[in-house]
Amino acid sequence: MVILFSGNFGYLCLTMRKKFGDWLLDIAKYMATAILLTSVFDDIRESWISYVTVSISILLSLIVGLILTKDEKKEDK
Numbered sequence: 837m838v839i840l841f842s843g844n845f846g847y848l849c850l851t852m853r854k855k856f857g858d859w860l861l862d863i864a865k866y867m868a869t870a871i872l873l874t875s876v877f878d879d880i881r882e883s884w885i886s887y888v889t890v891s892i893s894i895l896l897s898l899i900v901g902l903i904l905t906k907d908e909k910k911e912d913k
Contacts, residue, residue, distance in 0.1 A: 857904025864898040 871890045 853904050857901045860897045860901030860904065864894045864901060867894050867897070 867890055871887065874886075
């Protein structure tokens, strides 16, 4: 991540980015839990549409969450 400003603002952006990434990971877990519980307790008529839509949403939020929470360490050689 490129930090355009130095000082406290850069730290704030990094902290907010990690918190947002954690939030997206939580959302992915909640969506996975919701679709699993719904499929167990209820007969979904158009199940393949629901599964595909939720699976895409889970993958997108999971990937973006993992990218945002990735710890970027620069190695000095």
